[in-house]
Amino acid sequence: MSAEKNIPASVIARLPRYHRYLRELICTDVRRISSLELSRIMRVTPSQIRQDLGYFGGFGQQGYGYNVKYVYTKICDILGVTGGFTAVIIGIGNLGRALADDKIFEKHGVELIGLFDCDKEIIGSDVAGFEVYDIACISEFCKKRSVDIAVLTVPRTACVSVAAMIAELGVKGIWNFTGEELISGKNLPDCSIALQNVYLGDSFLSLCFDVKKQKESDVLDDKNGKEELRRSGAEGIESDEA
Amino acid sequence: MSAEKNIPASVIARLPRYHRYLRELICTDVRRISSLELSRIMRVTPSQIRQDLGYFGGFGQQGYGYNVKYVYTKICDILGVTGGFTAVIIGIGNLGRALADDKIFEKHGVELIGLFDCDKEIIGSDVAGFEVYDIACISEFCKKRSVDIAVLTVPRTACVSVAAMIAELGVKGIWNFTGEELISGKNLPDCSIALQNVYLGDSFLSLCFDVKKQKESDVLDDKNGKEELRRSGAEGIESDEA
């Protein structure tokens, strides 16, 4: 059915970024774009763009370029944005609320259909226009409605048990923010459920690394600046060499 | 000073993951580990581990393996976790609150020293043990205290203007959750500030892609299942071929 055979993971991993930029282009009413123009915007090589899109069978036209809307639609299809998926959020703390508020689901074609928590204080309250349900009812809920994706924003300690329950109920994917790595066959019964473990800390550490580099080079610049000053003040005095 | 010259970006990008696993090992009181054992836990090749750590000058000992705590400390140093950095959060919505609550900063050696917002309703209130300050006071604040990192959890529309202000004040890095891509020299005055743009949507789309694949193969399995059934029901009846 789909021609998505043997496509490198590196290409797949870039698709969300294409999705993001193409969406942006549509918003600014760009109808048509060449790989060269797009490459400048996305700061990649035009070769990579042509190669990447080529894997899915060529969305462009020689001498013309790419129809933005068409490519966008295609990439949406590939990513499953048009699959009509449903999602629930489990754990309605600040992060759960942030995700519920963010319209991240509808923006990607996924319908948010339920919020769950175990805290009596929160159950029954309204969050982002949804009533928060008791997690104890999730089994019943999943029997009535087909749930494709569960977002896990529970405390880390609850991750494994909630994930096991969810997987048992036939959910197809878990978006896991707990910090506990879910691995099928390790801390989750071996099954084919899709897992996306999110580690905000990893991104934060990458930033720290760059900040550290930055600060170090600042210190260095500072030293060189002083050195510069010293040298220019010593005009006419020759160095030992030469 | 540091021997971190010409280290591939791919290696650097893996460091936060090492950090995470080594931390875990320390928590479970593992003192010593070989690249082979660690490779099984992290599901990479032992070669990669030795190669990666080798870039920083070899943290292990032949015939013995690696001292977990020592390697952890080294990686912390490299990542800047021991740099004594400071951070502020700008934009105290649900996501800002989630990050303030999460202890993500202290866990990575960074001190959270201020929360800022522009909403009169929120300013002055207590969030995660911090008083929320008026964003109008941030310039003053930065003059009194050195701020290394700013976390941007403001609405997307405010991203560029707030970032420009922050950069102007000498902040060294921005952890940007707004969804607007910050690029030095494009929508941010050209400067050497470290930028980490976070796109939760990208991670979500990757999940959608996997879920879609999953559902497709389920459908296929289903078909094959029925096919299987049909065939076993048709025992004895030969196919056209053969």
Add this chain to the structure above:
DNA sequence: TAGATTGTTAATCGATTAACAATC
């Protein structure tokens, strides 16, 4: 038609893995 730009093949580059000598 001539010009532009893709799709795709070939060449290059970098990253990962394998192997093994060094050494604890």
Add this chain to the structure above:
DNA sequence: TAGATTGTTAATCGATTAACAATC
């Protein structure tokens, strides 16, 4: 010393880039 396991070099593999013929 013998066994284990690193650090590091060499071999393999994959991903990116360049080039160009195909074609709109």
